[in-house]
Amino acid sequence: MTLSTDLSFTFECETGNYHTFCPISCVAWLYQKIEDSFFLVIGTKTCGYFLQNAMGVMIFAEPRYAMAELEEGDISAQLNDYNELRRLCIQIKKDRKPSVIFWIGTCTTEIIKMDLEGIAPKLEADIDIPIVVARANGLDYAFTQGEDTVLAAMSQRCPHKNLSLNTDNTHQPLIIFGSLPESVTKQLTLELLKYNITVSGWLPSAKYTELPVIREGYHVIGVNPFLSRTATTLMRRRKTKLIGAPFPIGPDGTRAWIEKICSVFNIIPLGLKEREQEIWNNLQDYTKLIQGKSVFFMGDNLLEISLARFLIRCGMIVHEIGIPYMDKRYQGAELILLQKTCEDMKVRIPKIVEKPDNYNQLERIRDLQPDLVITGMAHANPLEARGINTKWSVEFTFASIHGFTNARDILELVTRPLRRTVNLQASENSIFSQTY
Amino acid sequence: MKLAYWMYAGPAHIGTLRIASSFKNVHAIMHAPLGDDYFVMRSMLERDRDFTPVTASIVDRHVLARGSQEKVINNITRKDKEENPDLIILTPTCTSSILQEDLSNFVKRASLESKADIILADVNHYRVNELQASDRTLEQIISFYLEKASRDHSLKIQKSLNPSVNIIGITSLGFHHHHDLVELKRLFQDLNIEINHILPNNTSVNQLQSLPQAWFNFVPYRETGLLAAELLKKEFNMPFIDITPIGLTQIEFFVKKIQQILADNDIIRDYTMYLNTQRKYVSQSAWFSRSIDCQNLIGKTAVVFGDATHAAAITKILHQEMNIHVIWSGTYCIHDSLWFKQATEKYCDQVILTDDHEFIGNLIAKTEPNAIFGTQMERHIGKRLNIPCGVISSPVHIQNFPLSYKPFVGYEGTNQIADLIYNSFTLGMEDHLLELFGGHDTIDNKTYGSSIKSQDEKQVLWSLEAKQELSRIPRFIRGKVKKNTEQFAQANNYSKIDLKVMYEAKEKISG
Numbered sequence: 015m016t017l018s019t020d021l022s023f024t025f026e027c028e029t030g031n032y033h034t035f036c037p038i039s040c041v042a043w044l045y046q047k048i049e050d051s052f053f054l055v056i057g058t059k060t061c062g063y064f065l066q067n068a069m070g071v072m073i074f075a076e077p078r079y080a081m082a083e084l085e086e087g088d089i090s091a092q093l094n095d096y097n098e099l100r101r102l103c104i105q106i107k108k109d110r111k112p113s114v115i116f117w118i119g120t121c122t123t124e125i126i127k128m129d130l131e132g133i134a135p136k137l138e139a140d141i142d143i144p145i146v147v148a149r150a151n152g153l154d155y156a157f158t159q160g161e162d163t164v165l166a167a168m169s170q171r172c173p174h175k176n177l178s179l180n181t182d183n184t185h186q187p188l189i190i191f192g193s194l195p196e197s198v199t200k201q202l203t204l205e206l207l208k209y210n211i212t213v214s215g216w217l218p219s220a221k222y223t224e225l226p227v228i229r230e231g232y233h234v235i236g237v238n239p240f241l242s243r244t245a246t247t248l249m250r251r252r253k254t255k256l257i258g259a260p261f262p263i264g265p266d267g268t269r270a271w272i273e274k275i276c277s278v279f280n281i282i283p284l285g286l287k288e289r290e291q292e293i294w295n296n297l298q299d300y301t302k303l304i305q306g307k308s309v310f311f312m313g314d315n316l317l318e319i320s321l322a323r324f325l326i327r328c329g330m331i332v333h334e335i336g337i338p339y340m341d342k343r344y345q346g347a348e349l350i351l352l353q354k355t356c357e358d359m360k361v362r363i364p365k366i367v368e369k370p371d372n373y374n375q376l377e378r379i380r381d382l383q384p385d386l387v388i389t390g391m392a393h394a395n396p397l398e399a400r401g402i403n404t405k406w407s408v409e410f411t412f413a414s415i416h417g418f419t420n421a422r423d424i425l426e427l428v429t430r431p432l433r434r435t436v437n438l439q440a441s442e443n444s445i446f447s448q449t450y
Numbered sequence: 451m452k453l454a455y456w457m458y459a460g461p462a463h464i465g466t467l468r469i470a471s472s473f474k475n476v477h478a479i480m481h482a483p484l485g486d487d488y489f490v491m492r493s494m495l496e497r498d499r500d501f502t503p504v505t506a507s508i509v510d511r512h513v514l515a516r517g518s519q520e521k522v523i524n525n526i527t528r529k530d531k532e533e534n535p536d537l538i539i540l541t542p543t544c545t546s547s548i549l550q551e552d553l554s555n556f557v558k559r560a561s562l563e564s565k566a567d568i569i570l571a572d573v574n575h576y577r578v579n580e581l582q583a584s585d586r587t588l589e590q591i592i593s594f595y596l597e598k599a600s601r602d603h604s605l606k607i608q609k610s611l612n613p614s615v616n617i618i619g620i621t622s623l624g625f626h627h628h629h630d631l632v633e634l635k636r637l638f639q640d641l642n643i644e645i646n647h648i649l650p651n652n653t654s655v656n657q658l659q660s661l662p663q664a665w666f667n668f669v670p671y672r673e674t675g676l677l678a679a680e681l682l683k684k685e686f687n688m689p690f691i692d693i694t695p696i697g698l699t700q701i702e703f704f705v706k707k708i709q710q711i712l713a714d715n716d717i718i719r720d721y722t723m724y725l726n727t728q729r730k731y732v733s734q735s736a737w738f739s740r741s742i743d744c745q746n747l748i749g750k751t752a753v754v755f756g757d758a759t760h761a762a763a764i765t766k767i768l769h770q771e772m773n774i775h776v777i778w779s780g781t782y783c784i785h786d787s788l789w790f791k792q793a794t795e796k797y798c799d800q801v802i803l804t805d806d807h808e809f810i811g812n813l814i815a816k817t818e819p820n821a822i823f824g825t826q827m828e829r830h831i832g833k834r835l836n837i838p839c840g841v842i843s844s845p846v847h848i849q850n851f852p853l854s855y856k857p858f859v860g861y862e863g864t865n866q867i868a869d870l871i872y873n874s875f876t877l878g879m880e881d882h883l884l885e886l887f888g889g890h891d892t893i894d895n896k897t898y899g900s901s902i903k904s905q906d907e908k909q910v911l912w913s914l915e916a917k918q919e920l921s922r923i924p925r926f927i928r929g930k931v932k933k934n935t936e937q938f939a940q941a942n943n944y945s946k947i948d949l950k951v952m953y954e955a956k957e958k959i960s961g
Contacts, residue, residue, distance in 0.1 A: 030508055031525075036485025058544040058575070059461035062454055064488045073456065074830040081454040086576040088451055089548055098451040105453060121483045121545040125514065152483030152545075153510050197919055201953050296958060373505070373532065392490030392502065399499035419953045 023349065023363055025340065030369035033392040034314035034338060035068060035408065036061070037150040037160030038118050042069050043412065044164055045078045047193045050221045052112035053079040054102065056130070057120030078110060084122055091126075096133050100141065107143055114222040116164060119149035144222070146171060156338035158240040158315050158411060161193055165244040169217055169252060172228040185279040187214040189226055189254070191244050192237035194416055196220060201419045202237070202262065209276055209283045217244070228252050235275060237262055237416055239348060240316035242341040258344075260351040263317070264324030265293040265421045270351055293418045297328075300425035303432055305329035307385040310378075313337045313370050314390050315411050319345055321388070323352040324424065326359055333382050336370040386431060403431040456807045456827055458757075458782035458845060463543050464489060465583030466571040469591065469674075470539045471503055472621045472650040476591075477535040477566075479525055480506045481518070481546040481553060492622060495848050505529060509546055517549075522556045523563075530564035536655045537567045537591070544575040567655070569594055581673040581757070582785055584621060588650060589677035592658060596685065599659035606660040607686065613712055614644040616664040616682075618690075619675030620651035625760065625844045626858050627651075630670065633860035637695065640728075641708060641721060649678070662686040666711050670694055670859060671759045672786060689714070695859045696763035697867070698729055698736055699770055733861040735868040739772055747875055751775045753817060755802070755810055755824040756843025758783040760858070762793040764823050764842050767867060769797035774871075777817045778802050780810065807831075821874040826850075836881075840874040910936045913948040920952075934959050 038061055041053040055061055062081040066073050082102050087093040103115055119130050134145040148167045150160035169191070190202070190213055203213045215226020228234075230253035236245055239261050248254045259274035260267045269290040276283040294301075309325055311318045313336020322332045342349065356363045367375075372393070379387055379402065386403045387393070394404040409427055414420045463480065467489045470478035480487055487506045492498055507518070507525040526538055540557055554570050561568045572590055573583040599605040617634060620627050631651065638645055646664035647653055667682055667690035669675035679690035689711050695704040705721050712719055729736050738744060752774050754765045758781045765779040779794045780802030781787075787803045795801050804810065811831045814822060822832045822839040826847050832839035841850060842858075857863045912920070923931050938955035939947050 030484075030510070031505060033487055033490055034485060036483075036488070038485075056451075059457060059579075060463070060486055060544045060575075062457055063460040063464065064485065066456060067488065067491060074827075074833075077455075079455075081452075083452045083454045085452060089576065093451070102451055102453050121509070122548065125545060125548050152485040153514060156484055197922060200919070200949060204950060204953070293957060376501075390490075391494045392487070393493070395493045395497055396499060396501045419957050422957070 022353070024365045025368060026365060027368045028371040028374060030371070032313065032336070032338070032370045032372045032375075033390045035157040035390075036064050036152045037155040037157055037163065038065065038120060039068055039157060040150060040160030040164060041065070041079045041116075041118060042072060042077075044116075044161060044193060044218070047195075047220070048114075048218050048222055050113035050223060051078060051116060052106050052110050052114070053116045053118060054082050054106065055079065055118040055120065056082040056084065056099075056123050056128070057118075058084055058122050061120050061122075078112065080106070089122070089126060095128055096137065099133060100137055103137060103143070103145070104141055107141060112143070114144045114146060116167075117145060117147045118160075118164075119147065119151060121151045121153050124149065124151050124153055144171065156314065156316070158238070158317070159243075159339065161238075162241050162243045165191060165193070165217060165241060166247040168225065169228065169244055169247050172215075172217065172225045172252070174229055175227065184210060185212075185281070186255075187229075187232045188212070188275070188279075189215050189217060189228055189232055189234045189248075190237060191217040191234055191248065192241055193218050194237060195414055198414050198416050198420065201417045205268070205417060206272065206275065209272065209281055209286070211275060211279065211281065228254060231255065233257055233275075233278060235259060235271070236344070237271075238317070239320055239345055240339075242344040245344050258347045260323070260348045261320045262416050263320040264327065264424065265290045265297075265418055266327045266355070267320055267324060267348075267351070268416070268418050268421075270347075274347065289418065293421055297422060297425060300422070300429050301328045303429050303436075304425070306331070307432065308333055308382070309386045309388060309428075310375075310382065310384040311335045311337075312372065312375050312387060312389040312393065312407070313367065314407050317410050317415075318388075319348050319352060319366070321410065321424070322364060323348065323355050324421075325428065326352070326355050326361060326364075328425070329359070331361055332364040333384055334375070334378065335364050335366045336375060337366060337368055340366060340368045386428070403435055405431055458805050458807070458825065458827070460580035460845075461544060462573040462575045462578050462580065462583035463541050463571070465578075465580040465585070465674075466539065466541050466573060466587040467504055468580070468621045468623055469584050469587040469650050470541070470571075472652070473537070473591070474652050474654045475503075475535050476537045476539065476655060477503045477505070477529055477533055478539045478541050479522075479529060480504065480541045480543055481509060481522060481551075482506050482541075482543040483509045483545050486543050486545070495846060496622060496851055503533070503535070509549070514549075518551055518556070522553070523560045526556070526560040526568060527563045530560075530566045535566045537569070538564070539569055539571050539587070539591075541571045542573075542575070547575050567594070567598075579785075581783065584674045585677045588618070588674060589681055591655065592649070592661065592678050593681055595655055595658035596661070604659050605662065607662045609665060610644060610646060610663050612644050613642070613715070613717060614646040614664045616646050616661055616667045617648045618667055618669050618678050619671050619673075620648055621674060623844075623846060624671070624674075625757075625846060625850060626856060629852075629855055629857040630859045630863070632855070633857035633862055634670065634695075637860050640724065641705065642719075643708065649675070662688065664688065665715060666690060666708075671757075672789065673757055673759060673783065694759050694763055696760070696863060697767040697771060698733060698864055699766065700763060701725075701728075701860065701864075728861050733864040735771065735864040738868050738872075743872065744772060746879075747872075748773050749775065750820045750875055751777050751817075752821045752823060753777050753814060753819040754779040754798070754842070755781070755822075755828055757781060758786045758790045758793075760843040761823075762790060763858075764867070765794045765797045768823070768871065772868075772871060777819055778813065780804065821871075823871070823874070838874045838877050838881075840870045842870075910939050910944070911946045913946060915949050916947050916952050919949060 038055050045053050130147045134147045138145045146167050148163040150163045232254045234248045234254045235257040245256050249256050257278050260270040262268040262271040308331040310333045318335050318337045322335045388405050388407050397404045415424045467478050470476050490502050492502045507522045557568050557570045620631050667679045669679050669692045682688045691707050693704045695701040754761050761781045768774040768776050776798035778800040779798040781790045782805040791801050807827050822828050823842045825843050825845050829839040856866050935955045944951050
């Protein structure tokens with residue numbers, strides 16, 4: 015996979031002073047996705063406080079997650095890590111009976127160099143339950159990259175051997191990686207089946223005990239732009255072939271994703287273009303609302319390139335794509351599609367700002383006065399108070415946005431602040447349509 | 451290591467940030483990894499229109515390898531130029547504190563280059579929690595500016611002409627603090643006492659040199675402000691009041707204490723008339739306790755849990771003012787156990803000191819009270835056990851930042867609390883009666899039945915998979931999805947709804 019050299023992107027890298035969620039937040043959606051798992055975050059009160067507040071009401075639903083809260087004795091190594099973790103894991107095993115315990119390493123375990131990877135195999139043998147270690151810390155990663163560290167660790171645990179051979183495949187086995195709600199995985203699986211492509215398995219599966227078989231030579235493809243480490247691990251450690259494609263976000267992305275898979279398997283996707291067009295036709299009431307409007311991505315979840323590409327196709331003007339981390343190889347096909355989309359829509363390719371500086375971005379937002387800013391909640395209310403429409407970026411990571419079926423949901427999110435503003439203006443009451 | 455799911459008080463730096471961001475024109479810089487700046491949720495919870503004056507000097511892999519070097523200093527001097535704050539507080543986090551970088555050296559060097567004053571928050575992350583840290587940081591800032599003023603002889607120690615007070619401990623993200631403040635202002639106005647300063651609430655640090663001008667200090671909440679009040683007592687011999695005026699009895703103690711402080715300064719005032727009028731006509735709660743409504747509350751049981759201030763105050767009200775039997779009363783402010791025990795043991799059967807929510811959950815289940823007064827966690831425990839709960843203390847949710855005026859202190863506070871208590875109990879009663887008489891009689895009404903019978907009786911079947919998929923859709927929209935999908939299937943002459951039909955319907959039905 016090489017990136018063609020004629021890409022005319024401007025990549026910038028700022029100071030990295032930006033707001034985003036800590037990557038340990040991935041436990042919030044992963045414990046729901048992997049039904050027989052338990053996530054143990056080994057960290058401090060700070061980590062616990064973040065999860066408690068970020069997860070909102072979910073925290074009251076007896077989640078299958080807990081903090082192993084480090085105390086002063088742990089930091090100064092007066093207590094033995096192995097014994098401490100053993101005690102907690104035995105309790106978890108007894109109370110919750112999970113099929114797997116994930117250990118999420120944090121900043122603190124990094125700094126005190128707690129050897130989680132070393133302890134896990136011993137303890138696993140000792141108490142007879144799989145322990146998977148992922149270092150999802152804020153020293154190295156942002157927000158959704160937390161899932162990447164977990165899936166990379168999990169891909170090492172996928173079985174090598176098939177018990178029952180299914181031979182009816184007309185193509186090499188295909189594994190899709192990326193955590194999506196069950197209904198979305200079903201939708202994408204059915205979508206591919208229309209072109210005679212069978213999905214052999216998903217990483218992660220709904221249960222840890224049902225992880226897919228991955229063998230040398232299998233094809234793998236990602237559904238999310240933040241899964242670079244997982245892709246690398248699958249290629250290097252599991253000897254699979256990565257299909258580099260744009261991500262199935264928006265009807266354009268979904269078609270490109272399917273097309274790429276088909277081309278690898280020498281299948282001609284009959285009716286795919288028509289299918290995409292049909293979806294676009296159904297989106298017209300929303301696309302009409304945003305055509306010609308401008309949007310600014312402050313950047314905090316790595317979905318930004320794909321979303322920007324889709325919104326440009328919808329007729330929006332993108333001022334800036336802020337992004338925490340840009341893997342130009344893993345996102346190569348997505349970048350090419352972004353460039354092509356800009357050419358087709360006759361707009362300039364937006365500037366891509368890696369590790370943005372929120373303060374500088376706010377200055378640029380002040381100058382540009384975009385119609386919509388996609389941002390974290392630190393800035394949303396203050397920007398609204400200054401008369402700028404905002405959409406809270408985290409919602410894009412929790413809503414279903416993949417595939418043809420959910421294209422409407424993306425636009426539902428994007429247009430909501432604009433619809434609100436239009437409604438308030440239409441109320442003919444100046445009280446509600448002014449800045450505050 | 452400790453297995454923990456929920457904590458009542460946050461980590462230390464949150465306390466520091468609450469103090470810093472409550473002052474006017476003070477900026478906090480956290481020495482923290484990416485994502486630790488979660489305090490920014492203030493703009494969501496308090497619906498703040500301004501950007502929270504907190505930034506992070508990010509600790510990343512490079513910092514781990516080489517140390518922060520110039521990074522922290524550059525971030526401080528940069529913020530100094532951008533925002534022109536009076537004070538920058540460098541705030542260590544639990545991560546940065548184990549790096550053992552010489553942050554105080556950074557502070558020293560940065561202060562050479564910046565106009566703003568710079569201090570390093572002095573809190574140990576592994577020994578104190580959010581509340582203790584806020585107490586300490588407030589004291590630290592006050593002490594810094596008093597020393598500064600004393601050095602350049604700008605300290606104002608001349609007492610004000612009329613009796614005056616400093617209110618210490620009104621902070622951002624405090625439980626109903628801003629409503630309480632309005633009520634306190636009114637109370638002091640009624641008592642003819644001037645307010646010198648309110649700390650840290652929206653006060654400039656440059657005003658702190660005139661703190662000693664007040665006749666006395668007042669700390670409404672035990673959690674934050676006591677250290678500062680003690681400092682001022684030691685340095686300037688300023689008396690302070692730490693009686694929280696929540697509930698009629700406590701208000702009277704509070705006012706009598708003021709009367710006494712004034713008398714010590716040869717000002718003789720008698721507030722008795724004022725207290726009587728307020729109790730009779732402004733507060734409805736004394737009358738309410740006598741009214742026949744409240745007779746129903748006799749013999750009812752309650753349990754109380756929260757921070758020390760609110761849990762103690764509510765316990766006293768329940769017992770003394772509403773004749774409710776408090777089975778146990780507890781606090782998660784374990785560092786203040788002694789005070790809490792003394793304050794509440796007369797008013798309840800048992801005093802509980804813990805920060806373990808599971809212990810509290812089990813205790814509630816075991817004691818089966820008629821109502822709970824606690825935090826958001828107890829509210830959810832109550833939901834699970836079907837026991838009504840009134841929220842009386844942090845940890846906070848967005849719903850604890852009501853738009854309407856809901857103070858806990860003062861005379862209006864007594865009305866609010868009476869409503870809160872009464873509503874918690876009657877709702878429990880209502881549910882109980884409904885159940886006794888066979889529930890809402892509308893439950894089998896046709897509107898809850900199948901949605902497609904109105905269409906010419908042509909039944910649409912659901913495949914097993916589709917049915918499962920439907921059950922995964924959140925309950926509040928499931929009915930709508932079911933109806934829309936069935937209509938879509940009929941319109942397209944599908945006899946059975948499988949996954950494909952479901953998804954097709956989702957794609958084609960707009961809105």
